[in-house]
Amino acid sequence: xxxxxxxxxxxAELPHNFIDGVGQTGAGKVRTLRDPATYQxxxxxxxxxxxxxxxxxxxxxxxxxxxxxxxxxIRARVLFRLAGxxxxxxxxxxxxxxxxxxxxxxxxxRDVQRAAxxxxxxxxxxxxxxxxxxxxxxxxxxxxxxxxxxxxxxxxPWNYPVSTLARGAGPAxxxxxxxxxxxxxxxxxxxxxxxxxxxxAGLPRGAFNVICGPGEIGEAxxxxxxxxxxxxxxSTATGRKIMQSASKPIxxxxxxxxxKSPVVVLADADLDAAADGVVRGIFFNAGQVxxxxxxxxxxxxxxxxxxxxxxxxxxxxxxxxxxxxxxxxPLISAQHLARVExxxxxxxxxxxxxxxxxxxxxxxxxxxxxxxxxxxxxNVPAHSEIAQQEVFGPVLITQICDTVEQALDLAxxxxxGLVAGVYTADITHAMQFARKVEAGQVFINGFxxxxxTVPFGGVKESGIGREKGLAGLAAYSAAKSIIINHRDAS
Ligand code: NAD
Numbered sequence: 001x002x003x004x005x006x007x008x009x010x011x012a013e014l015p016h017n018f019i020d021g022v023g024q025t026g027a028g029k030v031r032t033l034r035d036p037a038t039y040q041x042x043x044x045x046x047x048x049x050x051x052x053x054x055x056x057x058x059x060x061x062x063x064x065x066x067x068x069x070x071x072x073x074i075r076a077r078v079l080f081r082l083a084g085x086x087x088x089x090x091x092x093x094x095x096x097x098x099x100x101x102x103x104x105x106x107x108x109x110r111d112v113q114r115a116a117x118x119x120x121x122x123x124x125x126x127x128x129x130x131x132x133x134x135x136x137x138x139x140x141x142x143x144x145x146x147x148x149x150x151x152x153x154x155x156x157p158w159n160y161p162v163s164t165l166a167r168g169a170g171p172a173x174x175x176x177x178x179x180x181x182x183x184x185x186x187x188x189x190x191x192x193x194x195x196x197x198x199x200x201a202g203l204p205r206g207a208f209n210v211i212c213g214p215g216e217i218g219e220a221x222x223x224x225x226x227x228x229x230x231x232x233x234x235s236t237a238t239g240r241k242i243m244q245s246a247s248k249p250i251x252x253x254x255x256x257x258x259x260k261s262p263v264v265v266l267a268d269a270d271l272d273a274a275a276d277g278v279v280r281g282i283f284f285n286a287g288q289v290x291x292x293x294x295x296x297x298x299x300x301x302x303x304x305x306x307x308x309x310x311x312x313x314x315x316x317x318x319x320x321x322x323x324x325x326x327x328x329x330p331l332i333s334a335q336h337l338a339r340v341e342x343x344x345x346x347x348x349x350x351x352x353x354x355x356x357x358x359x360x361x362x363x364x365x366x367x368x369x370x371x372x373x374x375x376x377x378x379n380v381p382a383h384s385e386i387a388q389q390e391v392f393g394p395v396l397i398t399q400i401c402d403t404v405e406q407a408l409d410l411a412x413x414x415x416x417g418l419v420a421g422v423y424t425a426d427i428t429h430a431m432q433f434a435r436k437v438e439a440g441q442v443f444i445n446g447f448x449x450x451x452x453t454v455p456f457g458g459v460k461e462s463g464i465g466r467e468k469g470l471a472g473l474a475a476y477s478a479a480k481s482i483i484i485n486h487r488d489a490s
Contacts, residue, residue, distance in 0.1 A: 004035075004266060006105075006323040008095040011043040011189065015054060017212055018195040020059035021205030027052055028213055031089075031185060035179035036330040037103035037321045037369040045188065047213035053180075053220040054210040058150040060178040061226050063206030068148045070204075072127035079123030081172060086116040089197065097162050100187045100321040101328040102370065103285060105323050114164035114452055115194070122325075123169035126471060127357065129175060133350050138350045139487035144479040149252070150174035150228030152476060153241065155218045156191070157234045157289045157334050158184035159392075160344035165191050166222065167467050168254075169208065171398050175477040177229075180209045184234075185330055198280040215241075223248040229475055232256070233290075235390075236415075236461045239340055248330035254465030254475045256335060256457060257262040259388040259418030262411035263447055264433060265306060266404065267299035270445075275309035277421065277447035278396070283317060283374050284448075286328045288336075289392035289463075293415050293447050296398045297410045307378055310396070311356045314374040320363045328361075330370040331393060337370040340393035345388040352377045357394070382413050390416070404429050412438045417460035421447040440466070 002303055002410050015023020024141045026046030033042045049058070055283035086093065090112045098108035131144035154168045161183055172179050183191040187418070191210045198208040211217060217240065232242045233256040246253050263281055265274045281293030298306055320326035332336045337360070344358055357375030372393055380387045382399040387397055401407040411433075420439040434442040438455045443449055455471035457463055465475055 004321055004323045006095060007483045008092060008099060009332045011096065011389070014043070014192055014376065016192075017048045018208075018210040018211050018453060019052060020054045020209065021199050021268040023192075024198075025374045026051065026212060028217070033092045033100060033186070034277055035099055035440065037334055037366055037371075039334070039368050039410070042099060043189070045212060048211040050217070050220045053211055053217055053224065056180045057151055057221065057224045057226045057431060059206035063178045063204045064148070064486070066204045067173070067178055067207045068231060070130070070176070075174065075176065076126035078202040079119050079126065079170070082198055082454060083116040083120040083123065085183040085197040085201055086119065086194070087141045089193070090135055091117070093162060093193055095323065096189045096193065101158060101161065102154055102188050102322050102332055104329050105325045106284060108322070111160055111163040114163040117452060118163070118170040118201070119164040121443065122473070124172035125470070126174045127439045129473065129477070131479065133188060135344060136483070138310045140483060140485050142481060143482045144481050146175065146477040147477055149224050149476050150177060152177050153177045153221045153224075153227045153251075154181040155222065155230065155232045155234065156180055156181065156183045158187040160473055162190040162194065163185040164233050165411065167472065169194070171473045172231075173203070173207065175473060177476045178207045180211060180221060182211050182213065182218045185212065185214045190390070208468045214381070220247050222246050225249045227251050229253070231467070231475065239463065253474060254457075254467060255292065255463040256465075256467060257461060257463040258392075258416060259292070259458065259462050260294050260390050260416045261419045261421070261439070262293055262295045262297050262437075263293040263421040264411060264423070265299065265302065266299045266407070266422070266424035266426070266429060268425040269302070270425070271302060271306055273445065274312060274423040277423065278306075278310050278358060279317075281421065281447040283314065283328060283394050284374065288332065288392050289432060291441075291448060292392075293421055294396060295387065295410075296396060296402055297407050298398055300321050300400050300402055303379075307355060307376065307398060311376060314376060315481055317374055319361045319371055319373070320368060326363070328371075329396060331372055332370065336392070337372060338383070339370055340391055340395065343386055343389065343391045343393070344395060346379075347377055347384065350384060352380055352384065352386070361455070381417075382410060388414050389469050404432055408436050415461040418457070418458040419443065419463035421446070
């Protein structure tokens with residue numbers, strides 16, 4: 001098979017782990033990374049073993065006093081420099097990310113820019129973090145000093161590797177904490193490149209370590225006694241395990257977990273705007289988005305008309321090799337393709353109506369590869385597996401409502417609570433919905449708008465804690481209260 005002409009070069013030269021400022025070959029199993037569009041081998045990397053996890057944590061511990069004692073304005077300069085270096089290497093980072101994840105190159109470029117933006121946003125926060133004074137009367141003064149929490153662990157998923165790493169690394173490093181990241185075993189490449197750039201930008205050795213490997217390496221990291229906080233992004237099932245692991249060192253946790261997010265469209269909505277939002281919300285990154293709008297909850301009177309528009313748009317989406325920048329690339333792997341296919345097949349055997357898709361896709365010239373066609377099931381009962389479980393693929397379901405209350409019941413009727421959307425011309429209905437829906441973020445007359453300076457995170461089984469924006473800083477520092485007694489005893 002022909003290799004794509006835009007394949008990134010030099011991947012074989014990338015170190016496998018990045019510990020104490022030095023690239024290291026892993027002492028664990030050798031892992032083969034494949035292009036999910038062709039299953040061609042991209043590169044082979046060796047996982048870290050448990051002793052390398054301990055080394056990385058110890059190195060972050062040694063770097064902690066150096067980095068936390070660095071003046072805030074100097075920390076800011078280093079992080080601003082890191083943002084600039086990411087932008088300077090954006091082309092290479094984006095093509096590596098596109099190839100490794102199967103993500104259309106245009107979306108990968110956007111993710112790389114978001115990574116730079118996170119570092120720049122949090123660089124600007126370094127010298128603006130302040131404590132408070134608390135009134136205690138004339139004889140005592142209390143004040144708080146914000147101290148970095150310590151060594152932080154960042155355990156990451158495969159769908160947005162570079163931007164998800166930056167959204168935790170930015171605030172952790174800004175407050176003076178140090179870190180060990182464990183990217184997904186499927187998508188470690190951009191994390192290693194980011195850590196190399198961090199050193200080049202002026203981070204002290206050991207402030208930003210990356211270890212690669214499977215879940216057991218993540219477990220060793222989350223349960224290491226030196227770790228003070230674990231930021232985890234991934235599935236709800238793994239999130240539960242992380243909470244247990246982090247209970248060993250009594251570490252804090254930020255958990256960004258799965259979703260089954262609703263998009264409600266009421267009868268008075270602008271149908272074209274809603275159709276655009278629904279299609280982007282579920283088919284972006286081939287539906288492999290925690291906040292994907294996987295459930296369209298629609299007023300009965302407009303349901304069929306809206307489904308018609310959504311289906312037409314879904315049929316027009318292009319599918320192809322990520323480096324050719326189609327609308328949809330492949331799913332992450334053959335294993336994940338089989339998982340998505342399993343959900344769809346079980347929905348069909350329940351007798352549900354599939355309005356479009358429902359099968360693998362085979363774009364021109366790519367007879368192999370983990371491609372799945374944009375799929376829509378209509379009028380799905382609330383108890384169906386496909387209405388309750390996160391598919392994490394390009395699969396939308398629709399549900400019909402007659403009132404705002406019914407829309408809310410359906411929207412709140414899963415174990416998840418990540419984001420929600422509502423389209424309506426009536427601000428009272430929109431605000432009723434926004435106030436009562438169980439979600440960490442709500443979009444009115446749009447979907448997934450708002451950007452990375454707005455707090456993000458879930459409720460219920462979608463997680464705890466908030467990332468992005470100023471709220472994202474909270475997890476990485478602790479207030480130390482100092483009470484001064486200055487009563488004149490004479
Ligand atoms: P996953 O839970 O399988 O893996 C996530 C990470 O955890 C990987 O690095 C993995 O190696 C590691 N891991 C696995 N078992 C572990 C253990 N026992 N201890 C420590 N680490 C362990 O998730 P995934 O398949 O990589 O990603 C998809 C999931 O992530 C979806 O559920 C998606 O909704 C969620 N996600 C959430 C957000 C968010 O911000 N809420 C963003 C992206 C993805």
